[in-house]
Amino acid sequence: MSPIVKRKGEKFTLPGKYLLFILTILCTGLIVLTFNTNFLSAPVSAVGGFIIVPLQEGISKAGSWINTRSEELVQIRSLLKENEELKAQIDELTMENIKLQQDRYELTNLRELFDLGAQYDEYDKVGARIIAKDSGNWFHSFTIDKGSEDGLMIDMNVMAGSGLVGRIIDVGPNWSKVMAIIDDNSNTSGMVLSTSDNLIVTGDLELYADGIISFEKLVDSADRVVEGDKIVTSNVSDKYLPGILIGYISSINKDSNNLTKSGYITPAVDFEHLEEVLVITQLKQTAEEKE
Amino acid sequence: MRRVLVSGILVILCFVLQTTVFNEIAFGGIVPNLMIVLTASFGFMRGERTGLVFGFFCGLLSDIFFGSVIGLYAMIYMYIGYINGKFNRIFYPEDIKLPMALILVSDIAYGLICYIILFLMRGRFHISYYFIHIILPEMVYTILVTLILYPIILWINKKLEDIEQRSARKFV
Numbered sequence: 001m002s003p004i005v006k007r008k009g010e011k012f013t014l015p016g017k018y019l020l021f022i023l024t025i026l027c028t029g030l031i032v033l034t035f036n037t038n039f040l041s042a043p044v045s046a047v048g049g050f051i052i053v054p055l056q057e058g059i060s061k062a063g064s065w066i067n068t069r070s071e072e073l074v075q076i077r078s079l080l081k082e083n084e085e086l087k088a089q090i091d092e093l094t095m096e097n098i099k100l101q102q103d104r105y106e107l108t109n110l111r112e113l114f115d116l117g118a119q120y121d122e123y124d125k126v127g128a129r130i131i132a133k134d135s136g137n138w139f140h141s142f143t144i145d146k147g148s149e150d151g152l153m154i155d156m157n158v159m160a161g162s163g164l165v166g167r168i169i170d171v172g173p174n175w176s177k178v179m180a181i182i183d184d185n186s187n188t189s190g191m192v193l194s195t196s197d198n199l200i201v202t203g204d205l206e207l208y209a210d211g212i213i214s215f216e217k218l219v220d221s222a223d224r225v226v227e228g229d230k231i232v233t234s235n236v237s238d239k240y241l242p243g244i245l246i247g248y249i250s251s252i253n254k255d256s257n258n259l260t261k262s263g264y265i266t267p268a269v270d271f272e273h274l275e276e277v278l279v280i281t282q283l284k285q286t287a288e289e290k291e
Numbered sequence: 292m293r294r295v296l297v298s299g300i301l302v303i304l305c306f307v308l309q310t311t312v313f314n315e316i317a318f319g320g321i322v323p324n325l326m327i328v329l330t331a332s333f334g335f336m337r338g339e340r341t342g343l344v345f346g347f348f349c350g351l352l353s354d355i356f357f358g359s360v361i362g363l364y365a366m367i368y369m370y371i372g373y374i375n376g377k378f379n380r381i382f383y384p385e386d387i388k389l390p391m392a393l394i395l396v397s398d399i400a401y402g403l404i405c406y407i408i409l410f411l412m413r414g415r416f417h418i419s420y421y422f423i424h425i426i427l428p429e430m431v432y433t434i435l436v437t438l439i440l441y442p443i444i445l446w447i448n449k450k451l452e453d454i455e456q457r458s459a460r461k462f463v
Contacts, residue, residue: 027365030360052306
């Protein structure tokens with residue numbers, strides 16, 4: 001340390017040891033406080049949202065712009081080739097399309113006959129852009145550019161395309177934090193669409209690289225669940241709305257207890273290249289709220 | 292005052308860069324840890340107090356945006372900054388080996404602490420997997436970034452010290 005700073009600091013000299021001690025107690029206090037209550041998150045997140053979020057928004061926009069441009073250059077050559085192939089495919093597909101349209105006509109007729117509603121309930125959604133990702137490599141959460149001012153609340157479900165991404169775990173005035181279902185901390189209650197068997201979908205850091213997530217506790221004594229089956233969020237989940245697509249079973253094994261099964265799921269969402277997400281502005285109804 | 296302002300800007304800049312730009316150019320999903328570079332370098336350049344204050348604020352930012360509780364990362368970073376400050380006595384700006392070694396060890400220590408607190412406690416015992424796939428790549432990437440970032444930090448620190456010295460001389 002230079003002597004000048006020391007002289008300046010004579011007004012207020014607190015040796016490092018004591019400062020460390022005080023801040024350690026402060027941190028411990030904060031950890032205990034925030035672990036048990038939710039009471040600090042509002043002011044702290046407001047301050048963070050005021051300074052950091054606008055910067056992140058700007059930079060990530062610029063960053064993704066550069067990224068897209070560079071990808072475009074690389075892709076042009078392959079695109080030309082692809083274009084030719086695709087043209088050939090169009091002819092094929094037009095033929096097929098005509099056939100399918102006929103089938104669809106038949107299907108709608110039959111559906112009306114059976115009075116089947118839409119496969120999923122229509123939820124109100126609001127779009128949001130991802131502006132930052134977790135600063136470390138251990139977890140898989142990200143922040144989006146909408147918050148309580150846009151009507152978002154904790155536990156709202158987040159989708160991308162047709163698949164489930166995760167849920168909001170923290171809200172600031174103009175940002176919210178989303179925990180992805182592939183996060184190591186995340187457990188989601190899911191269900192096999194075809195057989196309505198419940199299972200637990202667990203994110204796992206060890207599986208990030210392979211782009212899959214694991215599931216467990218599937219009770220399937222009749223052996224009806226097979227690879228490729230659709231997994232959706234279950235009716236009994238207390239955080240997730242029912243019937244949102246999570247992914248497809250990619251492998252399935254019997255557990256050593258011979259009662260349950262576990263395996264891997266290929267998520268419906270490409271978590272590597274997420275940019276925009278949809279937030280469902282509707283919370284799952286829980287028992288207490290109903291009263 | 293000027294120092295506080297510049298430090299604040301540096302911390303925020305590094306945090307924003309790490310969460311946005313470096314996420315876009317991450318190799319194999321691994322992001323370098325700029326905050327460790329910043330905390331460690333100010334620790335050994337300026338001493339224990341600066342190190343721990345830098346660590347505290349770097350960690351606090353991570354906590355607010357990505358931590359499940361507030362204060363955990365702040366504490367980890369703070370101790371890393373403080374311990375780096377202990378090496379202030381044998382630090383010379385001309386020598387690059389000590390800073391490199393310190394940042395490297397800091398990053399590994401950070402990775403191990405994170406693993407122990409956040410994963411081992413939840414019964415994830417594959418330490419070799421996490422070491423090879425998370426801690427080691429992060430370390431390599433961080434060191435590569437350090438080669439660029441560290442001279443900049445050093446230069447900023449030197450400029451600040453020059454200005455402070457000059458204004459102090461004026462009053463004497």
